[in-house]
Each structure stands twice: as structure tokens, then as C-alpha cells.
Amino acid sequence: MAIYKDFNIQPENSLVSSDVVTNVKDTVSSGMWADGSNSISAYFTSSTQSGSSGTYYLDVYSANPQSDSTAKPQFSVAYGHFNGSGSVGTVGVDGNRASAAIYRQLSNTLLGPNEEKFTFAGSGTNITPKYVYAISIARQQLREKMDPGNWELHLSASGIAPGAGNVLKLIDDSGATTNPTVNQGGRVFNIVSGSIASGTAVRKTDAASQPGGGYGLFYPDLGILVLNGPVLNTSASLATVSGSNLEGGNVGKFYNSIRNTNKFQARREEVITSQHYFCRVPNKEFNFSSNPTFTSGSNGDFTVSTFFKNPKTFITQVGLYNDNNELLAIAKLSKPLLKSYSKEAIIKVKLDF
Amino acid sequence: MGFLNNTTVTVDAILTKKGRELLAQGTEAFNITKFALSDDEVDYNLFDVTHPNGSDSFGKVIENMPLLEAIPDENHVMRYKLITLPKTTSKMPVVSLSVDSITFDTAGGLGQPNRLVTATTANVTDSSYTFILHDQSVASMIVSEGAGSGVGATTPFFLGEDDAPNSKTVVAKSVNINVGQGVNVVKATQLTIIGNDTGATNSITVTNKVTLNSIMGR
Numbered sequence: 001m002a003i004y005k006d007f008n009i010q011p012e013n014s015l016v017s018s019d020v021v022t023n024v025k026d027t028v029s030s031g032m033w034a035d036g037s038n039s040i041s042a043y044f045t046s047s048t049q050s051g052s053s054g055t056y057y058l059d060v061y062s063a064n065p066q067s068d069s070t071a072k073p074q075f076s077v078a079y080g081h082f083n084g085s086g087s088v089g090t091v092g093v094d095g096n097r098a099s100a101a102i103y104r105q106l107s108n109t110l111l112g113p114n115e116e117k118f119t120f121a122g123s124g125t126n127i128t129p130k131y132v133y134a135i136s137i138a139r140q141q142l143r144e145k146m147d148p149g150n151w152e153l154h155l156s157a158s159g160i161a162p163g164a165g166n167v168l169k170l171i172d173d174s175g176a177t178t179n180p181t182v183n184q185g186g187r188v189f190n191i192v193s194g195s196i197a198s199g200t201a202v203r204k205t206d207a208a209s210q211p212g213g214g215y216g217l218f219y220p221d222l223g224i225l226v227l228n229g230p231v232l233n234t235s236a237s238l239a240t241v242s243g244s245n246l247e248g249g250n251v252g253k254f255y256n257s258i259r260n261t262n263k264f265q266a267r268r269e270e271v272i273t274s275q276h277y278f279c280r281v282p283n284k285e286f287n288f289s290s291n292p293t294f295t296s297g298s299n300g301d302f303t304v305s306t307f308f309k310n311p312k313t314f315i316t317q318v319g320l321y322n323d324n325n326e327l328l329a330i331a332k333l334s335k336p337l338l339k340s341y342s343k344e345a346i347i348k349v350k351l352d353f
Numbered sequence: 354m355g356f357l358n359n360t361t362v363t364v365d366a367i368l369t370k371k372g373r374e375l376l377a378q379g380t381e382a383f384n385i386t387k388f389a390l391s392d393d394e395v396d397y398n399l400f401d402v403t404h405p406n407g408s409d410s411f412g413k414v415i416e417n418m419p420l421l422e423a424i425p426d427e428n429h430v431m432r433y434k435l436i437t438l439p440k441t442t443s444k445m446p447v448v449s450l451s452v453d454s455i456t457f458d459t460a461g462g463l464g465q466p467n468r469l470v471t472a473t474t475a476n477v478t479d480s481s482y483t484f485i486l487h488d489q490s491v492a493s494m495i496v497s498e499g500a501g502s503g504v505g506a507t508t509p510f511f512l513g514e515d516d517a518p519n520s521k522t523v524v525a526k527s528v529n530i531n532v533g534q535g536v537n538v539v540k541a542t543q544l545t546i547i548g549n550d551t552g553a554t555n556s557i558t559v560t561n562k563v564t565l566n567s568i569m570g571r
Binding site: 001002003004005006007009020275277279281284285286287288289290291292293294295298299300301302303304305306308309311312313314315316317318319320321322323326327328329330331332333334335336337338339341345346347348349350351352 | 362363364365366367368369371372375383384385386387388389390391392393394395396397398400402411412415416417418419420421422423424425427430431433434435436437438440441442443444445446447475476477550551552553554
């Protein structure tokens with residue numbers, strides 16, 4: 001007579017079969033944006049957020065936060081200048097110097113202790129530019145990391161109709177990189193022109209061959225894209241204003257260049273660690289039930305008289321317990337599973353962490 | 354010739370509130386060592402032995418029913434566990450109690466004797482029982498005969514977080530129910546008894562009519 005059945009737990013290196021398999025890792029990728037979508041087709045900002053911190057960054061939504069209370073930021077766009085140009089304030093002059101704060105924040109997070117400026121691939125005048133544009137994916141959308149080789153961003157100058165000649169299509173070069181650079185910001189890939197529309201990444205121009213310097217750097221583990229300011233300014237006609245002690249509205253210009261094309265496709269990647277529990281239910285066990293409808297009357301007679309010597313039960317739940325009989329995890333079957341003396345079952349319960 | 358059914362039963366589990374609590378304390382505390390099965394949601398009266406398609410279809414109504422999603426509150430799942438018993442079992446375990454109900458009358462006041470509640474299990478033996486007095490403000494409960502060392506409860510207390518602070522749970526073979534301190538108004542609660550080996554349950558009503566007004570009026 002028993003209610004519980006102990007798992008046969010063997011050491012990991014044992015040749016004997018074990019009911020519990022621990023530390024099973026699965027990589028799961030899914031659409032990055034709201035509701036698991038892999039693309040955003042409409043872009044919105046919040047007047048509340050832009051009014052308070054819009055000179056630093058703009059939160060970008062896939063639904064209008066003014067009318068949809070459930071809308072959540074999908075990513076943020078920002079503009080950073082090494083010296084603070086394009087924002088109010090300078091050394092000795094009052095002002096938040098928002099672009100300097102953003103640039104230093106990014107360099108402090110992504111670069112090594114002895115590096116001051118971002119260095120992009122290639123050769124030309126804009127290898128170490130003074131200003132950058134950045135995209136940071138919202139934490140709840142990123143979860144763990146971006147999926148390299150599976151994102152595409154289109155940029156176009158506001159006011160210019162999106163067309164084949166006007167749209168700058170950006171992807172990363174992870175497909176051509178077998179041994180990526182890993183530094184303080186984790187893995188780093190170059191941002192290059194190209195497309196993943198065919199299902200695989202097709203690069204138009206390699207970063208090293210990009211005139212003036214590479215388009216940017218992609219940090220998948222942090223969900224941050226740092227774009228080469230001057231190169232982007234030329235390619236996407238952003239009309240960046242980089243005057244000293246002057247609010248240039250560059251964050252808004254960058255946002256408009258994304259909104260104008262309506263195309264930011266991306267996937268995220270997550271490593272799920274699981275434990276598998278094999279609940280082995282032999283034919284002679286678990287054939288009776290404490291369910292009050294299993295019996296009728298007050299003396300314990302079976303509700304169904306044919307259950308005598310041939311009882312049948314229906315499994316609907318599996319409970320996982322510790323030694324103190326505390327229920328730690330619960331699994332439900334999609335429909336009741338018939339159990340009898342002529343049936344055995346193995347129910348694999350997967351517990352994700 | 355048809356295809357062989359190659360489906361396997363694989364289910365995803367969720368952590369209960371207790372599981373999350375222990376996981377937060379560290380992996381040492383979170384140690385799954387055994388499993389149990391239950392048939393919550395199933396009503397065996399739906400097992401139709403007169404089904405025209407024969408014995409293979411007797412349980413069709415139950416087997417085809419959709420099930421609710423898992424609930425993380427460990428107090429409200431795994432209520433009716435499946436049990437392993439000898440094949441020749443003809444009657445299921447039934448928990449019988451020494452009293453059908455308990456009422457503390459006004460006339461007895463606070464001095465009336467304890468009421469002994471002894472549980473026995475007919476047809477199959479339980480080594481101990483879990484006694485749950487759902488509302489301690491109605492009466493008090495103390496162990497009369499203990500269950501011995503190393504005996505644990507089987508957990509299905511059916512108590513939510515709101516109920517738990519007012520309730521009392523003990524593992525024993527018998528308990529004494531006392532009138533306590535009296536009540537503001539006549540009040541009743543349930544005493545639930547669960548066989549720790551069989552999972553069989555029974556409950557009785559405990560009513561306290563000894564109000565504070567009746568005590569002061571004496």
C-alpha cells in the first residue's frame with residue numbers, strides 16, 4: 001500500500017538507468033517583439049517618456065502607449081557624442097550634456113578599461129568616430145540574448161519614400177565569423193549592409209570593405225547595437241546636428257529613420273535548463289483511488305462494481321515531492337490517462353528553470 | 354496496415370508556491386525524490402458499464418474530457434491520490450471517527466470535558482492521521498495519542514494562505530477537542546481527518562455555543 005513512489009536516482013556517471021535526468025540544456029529561439037512576433041510593423045513613442053528623458057533616449061513601442069495601457073517598450077534608441085555635442089551643456093556650461101553621458105555610458109559598458117572610443121571595422125576617416133547611434137533592446141523582450149544572424153534593421157531618412165535606393169538594410173556578419181571577438185561586452189559582431197529576407201544572411205558589403213568605416217558593432221549578449229554615427233549620417237541621410245551646446249534632436253531623427261521604414265526584424269535566444277523526471281507506473285501500482293466518487297456508500301464499496309479485481313483509474317496529475325511530502329512541482333496531462341492492471345505508463349515530466 | 358502509435362506522454366511541470374520558496378533557499382532545499390499521481394477532476398460515476406460499444410468504451414467519457422491547466426497552489430491540487438493496493442481489494446479504505454459531530458452546549462460552559470476523536474480506517478490500515486481543525490477560534494485541539502516519530506503528513510490540507518493562520522494541523526492517532534475560550538457568537542468549523550497511508554478522508558462539524566455573553570450571564 002503506497003501513495004508515493006520513490007525515484008530511482010543514480011549518479012550522473014552511473015551506467016544504471018536513472019529516473020531523473022538533470023541539467024538538460026535546450027537553446028530556444030523565438031520572435032523578439034511583443035507577443036513573440038519577429039517583426040515590428042508600427043512604431044510609437046511615449047510623450048511621457050520623451051518629455052522627461054527624451055534628450056537621452058526614446059523608448060520605442062509596437063503599440064501606441066497613449067491608447068494601449070498594455071503597450072511595453074520594445075527597444076530604446078539613443079545618440080551619443082564623445083564630447084557632448086548635439087546636446088545642451090558643455091564643459092563649464094550648465095546643461096545635462098546628454099549625448100556625452102550616453103556615449104560614456106556605452107563605452108564604459110561595452111569597451112575595455114583602456115579604450116575611450118568605439119573602433120569600427122575597415123579603413124577610412126570614420127573608424128573611431130566622435131558620435132554613435134545606439135539601440136538597446138528592452139530587457140523583457142531580450143530575455144537572455146539576441147540571436148546573431150537573425151535580425152535585420154532598415155533605416156531611411158524621414159521624408160524620403162522608402163524604396164530600393166533609399167533604404168539602408170543592416171544585418172550582422174555572424175554568418176561569416178566562426179571565431180567572434182569576445183570582450184567586456186561579450187561577443188561582438190560587425191554590422192554590415194545586407195538582408196536575411198531569403199532565410200539566410202546575405203551580406204552586401206563586408207565591414208572591412210565599407211567605405212569610410214563599418215556600419216556598427218553588434219553585442220548579442222547585451223542586446224545592444226552601436227552604429228557608426230558619421231557613416232550612418234551619410235548612408236541614411238540623418239542630418240545629424242553636432243553643434244556644441246545645442247540640442248540637435250538627433251535621437252528623434254534616428255527614431256524617425258527607423259519608423260520611416262517600418263522594418264526591424266529580430267529573434268532572441270534563450271538557454272533553458274531542464275530536469276526530466278521519468279515517472280514509471282508499473283501495472284500493479286496506482287490502480288485504486290482516494291477520489292470520493294471511486295466509492296459509494298459508507299463502507300468503501302466501489303462505485304463501479306466491475307472494479308473488483310479489475311480496477312481502473314484515470315491519471316490527470318503528476319505531483320513531484322520531497323522527502324517531507326511537500327509538493328514542489330505539479331504537471332497536468334492534456335487528458336486523463338487510463339491506468340489498470342493491464343496497462344503501464346511512463347510519464348516524462350519536464351521541469352524548466 | 355496502419356501506422357504504429359509512437360506518441361509518448363510528456364508533460365511540462367510548473368513549480369508550486371512551496372517549490373518556488375524552497376528553490377529560493379537553494380538547491381539543497383529543493384530536492385525532488387518521489388512522485389504521486391492523482392485523478393482530480395474525474396468523476397467515476399461517468400464510467401458507463403452499459404456503453405453500447407462495449408467495455409473498451411466504458412471510460413470513453415472520462416478519457417476524452419479536457420483538463421484544466423495546472424494551478425501553482427499546492428493546497429488545491431493533488432487532492433485525490435491514486436493508491437497501490439492488493440488486486441483482491443474489494444473495499445476501499447474508509448476513515449471512521451469515534452464521533453459524528455461535536456457540539457459544546459451553552460449549559461456546559463467552559464468547564465465541559467474534552468471530546469476525544471479517534472480515527473480508524475476500515476478495510477485497510479492507516480498508521481497515523483492528519484487532523485486539521487480549520488478554525489482555532491471555535492475550539493482548540495491537542496494530541497491525545499501521538500503517531501510516533503518519523504511520521505509526516507501527506508500534505509493535501511486544502512488550506513489556502515488565508516485559512517492557514519487560523520487553522521491547526523497535527524499528525525496523530527487521536528486528538529482531544531476542547532471548548533477553548535468561548536466565542537462571540539455561536540460558531541462552527543470543520544475537523545478534517547486524512548489517513549496518511551491511504552489518503553482516505555473524513556470530516557466532522559465542530560460547533561461551539563458557549564458564547565462570551567452566556568459565560569458572563571452565569
